[in-house]
Amino acid sequence: VADGLQSLGEFGIIGLFRKDAGPGRRWVVQGIGDDCAVLDAGGKERLLVTTDMLAERVHFLRDGITPFQLGYKSLSVNISDIAAMGGEPTAAFLAWGLTGDLDEAFVTGFRDGLLKCAREFHVDLLGGDTVSCKSDIVVCLTVLGRAEEGEVITRSGARPGDVVMLGGVVGDSGAGLSLILHDTENVSAADRKRLLAAHLEPRPQVELGRLLSTRHLATAMIDVSDGVLQDLSHIAGESGLGADLDADALPLSDAARRLAKSAGVDARDWGLTGGEDYMLLFCVPPDKEAETVSACRVELGLDAVPVGTMTKEKKMRVRRGGTWSEVPIQGYDHFKKTE
Numbered sequence: 001v002a003d004g005l006q007s008l009g010e011f012g013i014i015g016l017f018r019k020d021a022g023p024g025r026r027w028v029v030q031g032i033g034d035d036c037a038v039l040d041a042g043g044k045e046r047l048l049v050t051t052d053m054l055a056e057r058v059h060f061l062r063d064g065i066t067p068f069q070l071g072y073k074s075l076s077v078n079i080s081d082i083a084a085m086g087g088e089p090t091a092a093f094l095a096w097g098l099t100g101d102l103d104e105a106f107v108t109g110f111r112d113g114l115l116k117c118a119r120e121f122h123v124d125l126l127g128g129d130t131v132s133c134k135s136d137i138v139v140c141l142t143v144l145g146r147a148e149e150g151e152v153i154t155r156s157g158a159r160p161g162d163v164v165m166l167g168g169v170v171g172d173s174g175a176g177l178s179l180i181l182h183d184t185e186n187v188s189a190a191d192r193k194r195l196l197a198a199h200l201e202p203r204p205q206v207e208l209g210r211l212l213s214t215r216h217l218a219t220a221m222i223d224v225s226d227g228v229l230q231d232l233s234h235i236a237g238e239s240g241l242g243a244d245l246d247a248d249a250l251p252l253s254d255a256a257r258r259l260a261k262s263a264g265v266d267a268r269d270w271g272l273t274g275g276e277d278y279m280l281l282f283c284v285p286p287d288k289e290a291e292t293v294s295a296c297r298v299e300l301g302l303d304a305v306p307v308g309t310m311t312k313e314k315k316m317r318v319r320r321g322g323t324w325s326e327v328p329i330q331g332y333d334h335f336k337k338t339e
């Protein structure tokens, strides 16, 4: 069937590169396939590198996000990939394509948002590239980070029996997007503010990633950018395992539940397949679950919630309303046809 890139899909395309890119030279600790690449920076130092692009009309609508928020989000989603390796972000590079109809206020607004995020997470903007584009804005950030050898948490380290945990609520971002796409009057100002902020100005969980990495609590980790189902299946796939996910246990906010109820949808779907929550999803050996929960509570005021288990059998199963079913890998694939 001649369907362009749809049947190959985003991960099929990445696979074509990964297959032939080779294992890398001796300083490459981790190449294609994780939230960041990991390079040996000498001694115990590890250099983390990640890059993510936001494209107008694919990732954002010009009248659905302010320039300030776009600047903030462009950096924060990249910092989230550093957090997902247990790293500390250090530096950022901004490469972008701007269309001729934009004005200076767009640029200064974007700059202010980006630099606010940079200050919050102690990241320096050290370079980039600025070009003109014919029709759509594209924004590409590259972020560097650091960690010590032994602190880096990959997607591939999970073991059978590990408890799958989330470090915060999921679904708020999907709920926020739904508010942007089909504006509902039926929402309180406080709920609207919370859900829109989750979608437009997501806060990466850097402190949580550092806690899990420096205390050696997690065996594998990813940030939830594509939805819990797909991101957990990445951990399972890279670890050579399967996973049981309890959708009934997903931590959801009251704001998302209220919006779902009034919209007649299931809030769990925003967490399972909505994506862009940028919460950390991680695996913990059963004998470290209690320590993890208490460290998160005491040191960060966070509730780490168990939502599943890693299994030997290479299958993803999900429990909803008490019944288990096997699920195909889901989430957002950039080249899949949208209904």
Ligand code: ADP
Binding pocket: 014, 017, 031, 032, 033, 034, 035, 036, 037, 051, 052, 081, 225
């Ligand atoms: P994330 O959601 O954490 O940003 P992705 O799912 O986008 O991760 O990417 C998965 C892996 O594929 C990452 O290691 C990323 O660096 C790599 N990757 C994506 N696109 C390409 C490409 N065109 N060439 C090489 N590697 C790529």
Ligand code: MG
Binding pocket: 035, 080, 081, 084, 222, 223, 225
């Ligand atoms: Mg990621």
